Amino acid sequence: MEDVLIERVRQAIADGTRLRIQGGGGKAFYGRRCDGEALDLSAHRGVIAYEPSELVITARAGTPLAEIEALLADNGQMLPFEPPHFSARSTLGGMVAAGLSGPRRPWGGSARDAVLGVKLLNGRGEVLRLGGQVMKNVAGYDLSRLMVGALGTLGVLLEVSLKVLPRPAEEITLDFALDAEAAATRLVEWGRRPLPLSATLVHAGRLHVRLSGSTQGVRAARQALGGEPGDDAIWRAAREQTLAFFQDPRPLWRVSLPPAAPALSLPGEQLSEWGGAQRWLVSDLAADTLRRRVAALGGHATLFRNHDGAGAIFPPLAPTLLALHRRVKQALDPHGLFNPGRLYEGL
Amino acid sequence: MTPAFLADLRAALPASALLIEAEALRPYECDGLSAYRQVPLAVCLPETLEQAQAVLRACRAHRVPVVARGAGTGLSGGALPLADGVILSLARFNRILEVDPDNRVARVQPGVRNLAISEAAAPYGLYYAPDPSSQIACSIGGNVAENSGGVHCLKYGLTVHNLLALKVLTLDGELLELGDCARPGALDAPGYDLLALMTGSEGLLGIVVEVAVRLLVRPERAQVVLAAFDSVEAAGAAVAAVIGAGILPAGLEMMDNLSIRAAEDFVHAGYPVDAAAILLCELDGANAEVSEQIMAVREVLVEAGASAVRTAEDEARRMKFWAGRKGAFPAVGRISPDYYCMDGTIPRSQLAFVLKRIAELSTQYRLRVANVFHAGDGNLHPLILFDANREGELQRAEDFGTDILKLCVEVGGTVTGEHGIGVEKLDASCSQFTPAELAQFHAIKAAFDPDGLLNPGKAVPTLHRCAELGRMRVHGGELPFPELPRF
Numbered sequence: 092m093e094d095v096l097i098e099r100v101r102q103a104i105a106d107g108t109r110l111r112i113q114g115g116g117g118k119a120f121y122g123r124r125c126d127g128e129a130l131d132l133s134a135h136r137g138v139i140a141y142e143p144s145e146l147v148i149t150a151r152a153g154t155p156l157a158e159i160e161a162l163l164a165d166n167g168q169m170l171p172f173e174p175p176h177f178s179a180r181s182t183l184g185g186m187v188a189a190g191l192s193g194p195r196r197p198w199g200g201s202a203r204d205a206v207l208g209v210k211l212l213n214g215r216g217e218v219l220r221l222g223g224q225v226m227k228n229v230a231g232y233d234l235s236r237l238m239v240g241a242l243g244t245l246g247v248l249l250e251v252s253l254k255v256l257p258r259p260a261e262e263i264t265l266d267f268a269l270d271a272e273a274a275a276t277r278l279v280e281w282g283r284r285p286l287p288l289s290a291t292l293v294h295a296g297r298l299h300v301r302l303s304g305s306t307q308g309v310r311a312a313r314q315a316l317g318g319e320p321g322d323d324a325i326w327r328a329a330r331e332q333t334l335a336f337f338q339d340p341r342p343l344w345r346v347s348l349p350p351a352a353p354a355l356s357l358p359g360e361q362l363s364e365w366g367g368a369q370r371w372l373v374s375d376l377a378a379d380t381l382r383r384r385v386a387a388l389g390g391h392a393t394l395f396r397n398h399d400g401a402g403a404i405f406p407p408l409a410p411t412l413l414a415l416h417r418r419v420k421q422a423l424d425p426h427g428l429f430n431p432g433r434l435y436e437g438l
Numbered sequence: 439m440t441p442a443f444l445a446d447l448r449a450a451l452p453a454s455a456l457l458i459e460a461e462a463l464r465p466y467e468c469d470g471l472s473a474y475r476q477v478p479l480a481v482c483l484p485e486t487l488e489q490a491q492a493v494l495r496a497c498r499a500h501r502v503p504v505v506a507r508g509a510g511t512g513l514s515g516g517a518l519p520l521a522d523g524v525i526l527s528l529a530r531f532n533r534i535l536e537v538d539p540d541n542r543v544a545r546v547q548p549g550v551r552n553l554a555i556s557e558a559a560a561p562y563g564l565y566y567a568p569d570p571s572s573q574i575a576c577s578i579g580g581n582v583a584e585n586s587g588g589v590h591c592l593k594y595g596l597t598v599h600n601l602l603a604l605k606v607l608t609l610d611g612e613l614l615e616l617g618d619c620a621r622p623g624a625l626d627a628p629g630y631d632l633l634a635l636m637t638g639s640e641g642l643l644g645i646v647v648e649v650a651v652r653l654l655v656r657p658e659r660a661q662v663v664l665a666a667f668d669s670v671e672a673a674g675a676a677v678a679a680v681i682g683a684g685i686l687p688a689g690l691e692m693m694d695n696l697s698i699r700a701a702e703d704f705v706h707a708g709y710p711v712d713a714a715a716i717l718l719c720e721l722d723g724a725n726a727e728v729s730e731q732i733m734a735v736r737e738v739l740v741e742a743g744a745s746a747v748r749t750a751e752d753e754a755r756r757m758k759f760w761a762g763r764k765g766a767f768p769a770v771g772r773i774s775p776d777y778y779c780m781d782g783t784i785p786r787s788q789l790a791f792v793l794k795r796i797a798e799l800s801t802q803y804r805l806r807v808a809n810v811f812h813a814g815d816g817n818l819h820p821l822i823l824f825d826a827n828r829e830g831e832l833q834r835a836e837d838f839g840t841d842i843l844k845l846c847v848e849v850g851g852t853v854t855g856e857h858g859i860g861v862e863k864l865d866a867s868c869s870q871f872t873p874a875e876l877a878q879f880h881a882i883k884a885a886f887d888p889d890g891l892l893n894p895g896k897a898v899p900t901l902h903r904c905a906e907l908g909r910m911r912v913h914g915g916e917l918p919f920p921e922l923p924r925f
Contacts, residue, residue, distance in 0.1 A: 142787055201626055218874075219875045225852055227596065227816070228852040230859055232638070232898070233585070234635070236598070237631050239631055239634075257684035260684065285724055304724075305727040305730045308724045308727030311726040349621055349622065350541055350542075389618050405628045408629050411613075415886070422878070422884065435629070
């Protein structure tokens with residue numbers, strides 16, 4: 092299969108074809124529309140190495156994310172960043188390329204944090220091993236983490252090695268009846284205490300929190316915090332965006348902010364996660380107006396769903412930074428083969 | 439140095455920020471890897487962004503190489519000067535700009551010492567997690583350049599996992615903002631993850647001029663367990679058993695018999711000197727959590743065949759247990775005229791095999807080796823003991839070291855876990871990368887620095903320069919910074 096992919100890339104170089112890298116298609120809505128011949132990775136699948144005591148898993152990029160998570164769960168482990176799937180067919184490669192993380196992100200790290208190494212097919216048709224399968228590795232530039240969130244514009248991911256973690260012994264959900272402002276104040280205060288928080292969600296007059304850790308540690312924190320027992324299902328529903336909030340047909344914005352930043356005070360509906368660091372906004376507001384407000388608070392906004400796949404889906408980059416992005420793209424994909432324009436115009 | 443270049447530097451900097459006299463340059467001739475020395479053309483000590491930009495523009499205009507330098511404590515020669523280059527010292531960029539306890543962020547200049555960040559955050563119950571052993575002296579800018587680790591990486595990550603934003607100068611003197619620099623705290627900045635790429639790039643891609651780091655809430659309690667084993671294999675298996683039991687220790691360190699005896703003689707840590715190996719396992723968190731995990735870890739260690747398991751009964755004993763581990767390098771320096779420190783990482787499952795091979799190589803090269811390592815991460819620091827005054831021993835030690843690093847790569851690991859390639863491991867890294875991979879690294883370098891003037895010749899070997907052997911050579915137990923702990 093790898094040989095076939097290499098041959099496709101070499102052929103594309105020869106005849107000037109553009110390639111649209113495709114996994115399970117679960118995140119086709121995410122990012123800008125791009126043209127090109129489909130390069131399907133879903134058949135390039137299978138776990139290559141997994142030794143639970145190493146806390147590392149290596150698999151081919153087309154391996155379904157669900158298969159990887161099931162294997163980890165069988166061994167009492169998990170992907171610490173709790174990635175969204177958005178489809179039963181979502182793949183490991185697509186997950187890394189999108190670089191999205193779920194409810195545990197501020198406490199368990201990001202998708203990028205968990206990547207230890209990749210095997211990459213670059214735009215010259217060369218197969219490169221970048222990073223490795225060990226926790227600590229500072230040899231060479233960190234190109235494996237550069238692939239996370241690059242939306243396939245820098246090369247074809249063939250294999251990925253991820254750091255995994257033990258599942259916490261105990262996990263509970265607590266609910267509190269609090270409006271958004273009171274919940275935000277509470278979260279800032281809790282954020283400065285040694286509590287085993289692993290997820291938060293503020294919406295519709297409720298604050299939901301998840302505690303994860305040892306049995307005794309979670310019990311002690313539960314006593315300290317109070318609240319009522321909540322439903323664990325909310326975390327999956329938030330991650331997969333199956334909550335009613337996410338069904339609104341208006342544009343859905345993902346707003347990233349310092350966690351203690353004040354309320355957005357923008358028209359539309361909001362749902363806040365990550366201790367305040369990720370806020371979802373459903374709004375018809377003009378992109379420029381929205382982004383000005385968000386930037387003033389120290390954050391950035393991505394048009395996540397319900398868009399036309401054109402224009403500035405991702406936060407515009409400063410001119411010097413965009414120029415550097417172009418040179419980095421050129422260094423890895425000199426012929427501009429992969430996912431042209433998926434992330435930014437001209438990349 | 440040409441008069442025109444000197445004139446440009448003089449225009450860029452106040453007189454007190456430009457060193458050109460031989461005696462003033464001498465202290466900059468090496469970093470923590472003192473086996474390599476080179477006096478630079480000049481040392482620039484800018485105090486402002488504008489001055490740093492002006493220095494870079496002058497260097498670019500005159501095509502003079504620039505080597506950035508923080509505290510100069512690096513162990514791989516990353517800050518080694520070039521004969522025809524200037525040192526750009528960030529030592530005077532030494533202010534803590536902001537500690538924001540509600541967002542758990544510190545914004546600092548690159549010359550700020552690693553430990554100073556935790557000290558500034560302490561009144562808020564916060565700290566900065568990465569703790570390289572040189573943390574009382576090393577600078578955060580240097581930590582970014584090297585992606586520094588420490589003893590708590592398994593649970594808290596490396597430098598790259600604890601950064602939120604960077605301000606970086608390119609060779610053109612242009613300022614890049616990676617992440618939200620004005621009010622840091624937002625996660626996952628848009629675009630390519632250039633912050634990750636910059637981290638660990640050893641000064642070859644840009645000059646870090648401001649760093650925003652993530653602060654963590656200080657755990658309520660930390661506790662350490664010491665376990666003794668009759669064989670290194672059993673200790674290695676116990677490491678896997680602890681991780682396999684779903685426990686994530688804050689630190690998990692291993693020492694072999696030679697290290698144990700050297701450390702015990704040196705600091706009287708209370709180690710069992712007849713054990714073949716010991717493990718130190720630190721657990722941190724809430725009170726109740728630590729108590730529960732201590733019980734679990736003790737059980738796993740006994741089950742794994744530990745001949746003795748002791749929990750530090752109080753903070754003084756905990757510090758004593760760590761003092762032995764942290765004093766292992768100087769302790770080995772007391773029993774050998776010279777030693778050579780390696781820094782490979784391997785998959786933990788290969789531990790017993792690699793230690794057995796190192797023992798065989800030790801016999802083959804007729805040199806003793808003391809093994810100390812961050813077992814939780816699989817990061818080995820074998821210390822090869824030799825005497826440079828004996829004919830051929832230095833060469834044998836270097837060959838032995840190269841064989842160890844090759845072995846690390848062969849079993850799926852890397853030639854450097856946390857010290858960097860610098861100049862030291864240029865040769866060793868040839869065994870880790872293919873020509874296509876090296877060419878890709880050079881293409882990335884060119885994307886940031888088309889003129890190739892930022893720390894040229896370090897970190898990534900050219901395709902035809904794979905001949906040199908690496909070393910951290912220590913003579914008479916004297917490290918370049920004898921007051922700094924090294925582990």
